[in-house]
Amino acid sequence: MRVVFAGTPEFAAVALDALLAAGFTVPLVLTQPDRPAGRGMKLQASAVKQRAVAAGIPVAQPQGLKLDGKYASDAAAARETLLAADADVMVVAAYGLILPQWVLELPRRGCLNIHASLLPRWRGAAPIHRAIEAGDAETGITIMQMDAGLDTGDMLLVDREAIRADDTTAVLHDRLAAMGGRLIVEALRAGSLTRTVQPAEGVNYAHKIEKAESVIDWTQPAAVIERRLRAFDPFPGGVATLAGEVVKVWRAELAEGSGAPGEVIAPGPVVACGEGALRLTELQRAGGKRAPAAAFLQARPIAVGERFETA
Template sequence: MRVIFAGTPEFAAVALDALLAAGFTVPLVLTQPDRPAGRGMKLQASAVKQRAVAAGIPVAQPQGLKLDGKYAADAAAARETLLAADADVMVVAAYGLILPQWVLDLPRRGCLNIHASLLPRWRGAAPIHRAIEAGDAQTGITIMQMDAGLDTGDMLLVGREAIRAGDTTAVLHDRLAALGGDLIVQALQAPALTRTPQPAEGVTYAHKIEKAESTIDWRQPAAEIERRLRAFDPFPGGVATLGGETVKVWRAELAAGQGQPGEVIAAGPVVACGEGALRLTELQRAGGKRGPAAAFLQARPIAEGERFDA
């Protein structure tokens, strides 16, 4: 079977690794154009491109795929490349571009998507983050036959994964990436799969994570803030102000106590929330490195009665 692969970040690269390990022929990889990254803002290839180059697979990086859009020339060149690849199926995982109908129709078996949620819950860009933020007990991977909608296609395979206490997006991401690799191999090796339409009930949307969401609202219940911090690790973290200084809060645990939201009510530091309190366990000063609260307190003691502002 000839499999075109379309993906960009590490989540997708894990699936590409699984396909290659299973012996599938991958004649072409699509991925996002190289982007500036790091302190020097040098162009950096995506995780998928790095894997493809290492494996000797041709890579295409169109800026767009709409034949009548802004990047029509890119799209036309990509179309010729895709046709030449003569694929049976395209596997898509966190690619980052919407596939127009001509792409969906091109492979003989269409396009299969590896989506990191139990559809129809958490369609959209940030399903792992939003599942943790919402306090879901479980999530998973759905292998979906793609259509023109936003994660609306028929389901082919579903794998479930419990969300454990203390899971961050980074930790859960790695488990789901491995599960996605396993399931896409199963889907392509299966002699036949039943297509199950997604139910109309239970649809939610995992909107893209915005940096502005990192501001901590201490008026919220402690449990909600704690989940949000785990959901926003590794990006964008939680941000608060203490004595005019910006502080990043990475991890916290539920604690006893009450007070005005944002008020430090005990050593640790323990901070009062709208409901309950949080013991902050991992902090970062501006320009510093994230680390245990104890290390932070050595450099910047926090006294009872001080107050964190949003």
């Protein structure tokens, strides 16, 4: 079977690794163009491109795939490259571009998507983050036959994964990435799979995570803030100010106590919220590194009565 692969971040790279380890022929990889990254803002290849280059697989990086769009010339070149790849199926995982109809119809078996949610619970760009933020008890991977809609295609395979009380997006991401790799190999080896139409009820949209969401609103319940901190780790974290200094809060645990939202009510530091309180367990000063609360407090003691403000 000839499998064209389209993906960009590490989540997708894990699936590409699984396909190659399973012995599938991958004649072509599509991934996003190199982007500036790091302090030097140097162009950096995606995780998928790095894996493909290491494996000697040709890589295409069109800026767009619409034949009548802004990047029509890129799309036309990509079409010729895809036709030459002669794919039986395209596997898509966190690619970052919407596939137009001509792409969906090009491979003989169409396009299969590895989606990190129990569809239709979380469609869209950030299903792992939003599942943790919402307090979901479980999530999983859905292998979906892609159609023209946004994560609306028929479901082929589903596997479930419990969301643990201490899961961050980074930790849960790695478990789901491994599950996605295993499940797509299973789907391709199965040949024919039963297609299940997604339920019309229970649809939610997992909006892309924005940096502005890092601002901590201390008037919210402690349980809500704690989930958001785990959902926004490793990006964008939680941000507050303390005596005018910007402080990042990475981890916290539920604690007893009450007071004015943002007020430090006990050593730890324990901070009052709109409902309940949080013991902050991992923090970061501007220009510094993430540190356990004990190490942070050695450099910057926090007294009872001080107040964390919304940044």
